[in-house]
Amino acid sequence: MADRIFGHIPGVPVGTLFASRQALREAGVHSQNMAGISGSQPEGADAIVISGGYEDDEDWGTEVIYTGQGGRDQETGKQVEDQTLTRGNLGLVITRNKGLPLRVIRKVDDEYRYDGLYRVADAWHETGKSGMRVWRYRLTALEPFGVPREDGAHLQTPLDDAEGRSSPSRKTTTVSRVIRDTRKSRELKERYQHTCQVCSIRLVGVGGPYAEAAHVRPLGKPHDGPDTFDNLVCLCPNHHALFDMGGFRIADDLSLIGIDGILHVHPTHILNRAYLKYHRDHYSPEE
Numbered sequence: 711m712a713d714r715i716f717g718h719i720p721g722v723p724v725g726t727l728f729a730s731r732q733a734l735r736e737a738g739v740h741s742q743n744m745a746g747i748s749g750s751q752p753e754g755a756d757a758i759v760i761s762g763g764y765e766d767d768e769d770w771g772t773e774v775i776y777t778g779q780g781g782r783d784q785e786t787g788k789q790v791e792d793q794t795l796t797r798g799n800l801g802l803v804i805t806r807n808k809g810l811p812l813r814v815i816r817k818v819d820d821e822y823r824y825d826g827l828y829r830v831a832d833a834w835h836e837t838g839k840s841g842m843r844v845w846r847y848r849l850t851a852l853e854p855f856g857v858p859r860e861d862g863a864h865l866q867t868p869l870d871d872a873e874g875r876s877s878p879s880r881k882t883t884t885v886s887r888v889i890r891d892t893r894k895s896r897e898l899k900e901r902y903q904h905t906c907q908v909c910s911i912r913l914v915g916v917g918g919p920y921a922e923a924a925h926v927r928p929l930g931k932p933h934d935g936p937d938t939f940d941n942l943v944c945l946c947p948n949h950h951a952l953f954d955m956g957g958f959r960i961a962d963d964l965s966l967i968g969i970d971g972i973l974h975v976h977p978t979h980i981l982n983r984a985y986l987k988y989h990r991d992h993y994s995p996e997e
């Protein structure tokens with residue numbers, strides 16, 4: 711089998727249409743005939759097809775909430791069992807952890823359109839509309855939408871729905887990047903003197919100290935956590951990454967789950983227990 715390619719497939723510009731899943735596979739754009747996720751462990755997933763088959767998917771164009779695979783009844787398509795962190799679901803988490811690009815293909819009418827590269831920005835599990843556990847992923851476009859095609863035409867954005875609601879997702883993308891350095895974040899980091907609340911390490915570079923403000927319940931869709939002190943913790947980059955990946959969680963008594971220790975909290979900093987629970991519920995390892 712040929713090596714899996716992460717990124718664009720040479721000779722396949724964004725906007726290329728394919729008549730069938732088989733055509734996608736033969737072009738090397740997506741290696742599966744049936745499954746939505748191409749690739750798995752240990753390399754990671756390299757492509758997905760958004761076909762609208764999952765009731766939990768949400769597509770805003772530059773930002774997508776994608777549902778993992780498995781647990782569906784073959785005939786009815788209904789979610790009848792919990793999804794597990796295996797196969798393509800694990801593949802997407804590996805893609806995130808390795809920072810690899812993901813090719814996104816959308817089913818448009820009866821065709822499949824290559825829509826370019828996305829980043830797996832977040833991965834978590836939750837109880838889907840069916841009552842079963844589903845794995846979910848937030849994907850963000852790596853390139854501006856509406857990339858010109860080689861033939862000079864402009865890629866149609868699926869954002870432009872009947873009511874012309876094309877801007878919100880773009881706004882969301884911008885906000886979630888900028889928001890890392892909100893006034894709230896800066897104030898929190900100053901309150902902790904840029905010291906990690908988990909390991910008490912304070913990093914100092916030539917330009918001064920460095921810490922990161924982590925949102926306990928993540929910002930942006932679909933989590934919609936607030937940018938408030940009771941939803942923020944001050945962490946070093948290692949513990950921020952580990953927290954976002956579910957490598958540790960915070961109990962209501964502020965002891966840490968998954969690693970040893972306790973969260974050091976300033977007396978004036980009250981964390982909202984509901985947000986701690988939200989993080990535990992969505993980022994804990996499967997039972």
Ligand SMILES: [Zn+2]
Pocket residue numbers: 906907908909910911945946947948949
């Ligand atoms: Zn730390």
